[in-house]
Amino acid sequence: MSILVVTQQQGGAWHKMSWEALAAGQELARALGKKLAACVIGDEVGALAQEMAAKNLDQVYTLEHELLQSYSPDGYTLALAHLLEQTKPDLVLFPHTYQVRDFGPKLAASLERPFVSDVIAIRAEETEPVFVRQLFQGKIHADVMPTGEPPFFASLQAGAFRADAVEAGASAAAVQSIAVALAPEQIRMLAQEPFQESAGGVDLAAASVIVSVGRGIKDPENLPMAEALARSLGGELGASRPICDSGWLPLNRQIGSSGQTVSPKLYVALGISGAIQHVVGMKGSRTIVAINKDAGAPIFEIADYGIVGDIFEVVPALTEAIREISKR
Numbered sequence: 270m271s272i273l274v275v276t277q278q279q280g281g282a283w284h285k286m287s288w289e290a291l292a293a294g295q296e297l298a299r300a301l302g303k304k305l306a307a308c309v310i311g312d313e314v315g316a317l318a319q320e321m322a323a324k325n326l327d328q329v330y331t332l333e334h335e336l337l338q339s340y341s342p343d344g345y346t347l348a349l350a351h352l353l354e355q356t357k358p359d360l361v362l363f364p365h366t367y368q369v370r371d372f373g374p375k376l377a378a379s380l381e382r383p384f385v386s387d388v389i390a391i392r393a394e395e396t397e398p399v400f401v402r403q404l405f406q407g408k409i410h411a412d413v414m415p416t417g418e419p420p421f422f423a424s425l426q427a428g429a430f431r432a433d434a435v436e437a438g439a440s441a442a443a444v445q446s447i448a449v450a451l452a453p454e455q456i457r458m459l460a461q462e463p464f465q466e467s468a469g470g471v472d473l474a475a476a477s478v479i480v481s482v483g484r485g486i487k488d489p490e491n492l493p494m495a496e497a498l499a500r501s502l503g504g505e506l507g508a509s510r511p512i513c514d515s516g517w518l519p520l521n522r523q524i525g526s527s528g529q530t531v532s533p534k535l536y537v538a539l540g541i542s543g544a545i546q547h548v549v550g551m552k553g554s555r556t557i558v559a560i561n562k563d564a565g566a567p568i569f570e571i572a573d574y575g576i577v578g579d580i581f582e583v584v585p586a587l588t589e590a591i592r593e594i595s596k597r
Contacts, residue, residue: 272298273358274307277366278317286364288432293391293425294362295325295436300393308352312338318444325436329444336451340460342372348449349376355447358420365424377422383415384422389429403545427530428553471521478504478535481524482512485540485580489517495539498584501591509547525550539580543568
C-alpha cells in the first residue's frame with residue numbers, strides 16, 4: 270500500500286492542517302511499512318515543494334498550472350484525478366478543511382470510490398487501515414474499513430494529529446512535477462475572495478493561551494470574571510457557539526467547527542460541556558484545563574487537568590492565586 274497526502278496552501282502559505290495530515294500519513298506509513306508521498310497544488314509552488322521534501326517521506330508531487338493558482342473544485346478534481354491515475358496510491362489523506370469538504374467528495378464520486386470524512390484516528394490492523402469516526406455528536410466511535418478497489422479517501426479532523434509531530438527526513442525527498450492539462454472552459458466554478466476578519470479582529474489561532482467560556486457562565490455580566498483570568502495568564506478570551514449566538518461575545522471569539530480552530534499551549538475551558546462541535550476546534554491544544562460542576566461533562570475526557578466545581582468559586586480564586594505568583 271502506498272499513501273498520498275494532499276496538502277493545502279494559499280498564496281504560498283501552508284494551511285496548518287496540512288502538517289497534521291502529514292503527521293497522520295507518517296504514522297500510518299510507519300505502522301504499515303508503506304511508502305509515503307505528498308502532493309502540492311497551485312502555480313509556482315516549487316519553494317513549498319522543497320519545504321515539504323525536507324520532511325520524512327519518499328516523494329513529493331507538484332501539480333502546477335495557472336488555472337490552479339486560485340482554488341476551484343473543478344480544477345482541483347481534474348488535476349488530482351490525473352495524478353491518481355499516474356501514481357496509483359492505495360490511500361489518499363486530506364486535511365478536513367472547508368476546501369476539502371468542497372472538492373473531496375466530488376473527487377471520490379468521480380472515481381466511484383469511498384470517502385471517509387472527519388476521521389479522528391487511524392490504526393493499522395495487519396495490512397489494512399481502520400478509520401475512526403465520531404457519531405451522534407461524539408457519543409459513539411465507529412470503526413470504518415473501506416472495501417473494494419483502491420484508492421480510498423479520508424479526511425482528518427482538525428487537531429486529531431499534532432502538526433508538531435511531523436518528522437524531518439534524513440535527506441530530501443525527490444520532487445516530481447506532474448504535467449496538468451487544463452482548459453478555461455473546464456473551470457465552471459470559481460471561488461470568491463477568502464473571508465477576512467475586519468480590522469481589529471481577533472486571531473485566536475495565534476494566541477498561546479486561551480480562556481474560553483460556555484453556557485456555564487450563565488450571564489454576560491459574568492464575562493469580566495473570565496476576562497480577568499485571561500489577563501492574569503496573558504491570554505485571549507474565547508467562547509463556544511451558544512455564547513456568540515447570544516451576542517455576549519463577537520463571532521471572532523467563537524471556537525469550534527463553525528468558528529476558529531486553535532491549538533494554544535494552554536486552553537482553559539470554563540463551563541463548557543464539551544460538545545463535539547466545540548471540541549474539534551480546540552482539542553489540538555497542548556494542555557487543556559477544564560472547570561465544570563458536572564463531573565460527567567464530556568470535556569473531561571480530553572482535559573489534561575480537570576476541576577469539578579463551581580466556576581464562580583474556582584475562577585476568582587484561581588485568578589488571585591496566579592496574580593500572587595506573578596508578584597513573586
